[in-house]
Amino acid sequence: MTDLSDEVLVDRAQQELPYNSRSYQILMQRYQPYLYRLIYASLKDADESHDVLQEVLVRVYKSLPGFKKESAFKTWLTAITINRCNTRHDKIKREARFKDLWAREAPESYEHQFDHHDDEFGRLIEGLNYQERQILSLRFVAEMELKDIAEIAGLKLSACKMKFYRSLEKIKARQTDDS
Template sequence: MNKAHPPSQRYNPRDLSDEELVARAHSELFHVTRAYEELMRRYQRTLFNVCARYLGNDRDADDVCQEVMLKVLYGLKNFEGKSKFKTWLYSITYNECITQYRKERRKRRLLDALSLDPQEEAAEEKTATLQDTGGLDRWLVHVNPIDREILVLRFVAELEFQEIADIMHMGLSATKMRYKRALDRMREKFSGALETL
């Protein structure tokens, strides 16, 4: 960091770029959290929306957001800036969402096994979601988890394909192909429902 601007000098975090805030956080954390707080303020809403759309409910999304913010707080000191901060943040978010999704899936399997008639319960849930075709959330539940994450990172987080590929550890062409196929499947699945609206 430039000696002309020591970390203790007063500054307005909102005037700084993500990269400048990361540099400030490197030198300030854990004594001063202004730069970190500004980074979280900038991405908080989109972060929550990404989690909510991936996980399908606000409660789990809120839990994951809290976990992500803690991981960012403790990980910023080691963030080397090899990628953009935004890409790094959504990479953490993606991994946390996958972990939460797996936990919930295991929990649902257990509840279904303990339920008197899990098939009836599943049929009711399927009917309710298929009848309600409004909004991205209702559509995403019918897409597999990997395709769902690609769509969420593209539409909600507004990331470039290369950033999505980096986050998901996939090739660029494979990411684009999965994105296109996911959109095609959604169009095909909901074409009848869309015609009746």
Template structure:
């Protein structure tokens, strides 16, 4: 395809409705992604702005946009057209933003727990210096059982009784291991060497 025919094709695509592009994309995928790319080009900026405003930062918004585009790419063949493409796209976007928000909320709960005063479980003014990419790095500093307790508590958001039932441990032993694991992580965060 020459550059002039590619630009002609781009002009023709830009004149198509969303519904026409969806039909064409469903027919072409995965041999070519031209119609899909045009759909994403139309909504990319607004999609990013929606995500950025919902999530509060551009890094997470960019990640969610990429995830949305992949979900659209892989789900377009099953899109039945009962709703408008735009509605379907923003439904996926909303769900991905909610998922990201919940992940961030779980991370914040863990970070808050790492900054707890062990006696009173009250928040300290300083947050630990842990970034979201470093979470796995910090969890390697506790043994497997303690890591499982922390993951069940903060990722699965289970209560101590549920964790104790799952792990076949007494409730007091579960709480004690949880507190000790947090204390060990606190020490690594405040003195990483």
């Protein structure tokens, strides 16, 4: 069965899933080395690459029954993989900016407690109004994009961005005052 074409395996997997995953497994075994190389080339981190690979495998498993075959399977699979890499890369950059912001602006003791970010985050947003706390929580805890936060909060994107950045400025100003 491993010598079957992608097209045949995709057809079989679409018929078999979710009750039988044999054809899906063969496809993923065939493409897993390619996917890992592609992911690692983007992220340059083995642990992150393994995590993204797992996300891709799950996404393909869930999405394969709906694959419309408008492109080659490998093209579709590559697009899913690149999208997951982009999402992870953006998340890594956001986390780095957030850590860098507080490493520069916060007292030394905060850096050592950053891993307990829920407690520290709660302290950081004390004194902000509900909407400001909500926006920052959705951004940094739920890791949502500002456009999605704006929709949830019932704001225009520009107003949401303004409230987000002003909230950060309030926190930075308070950190400066406390120093």
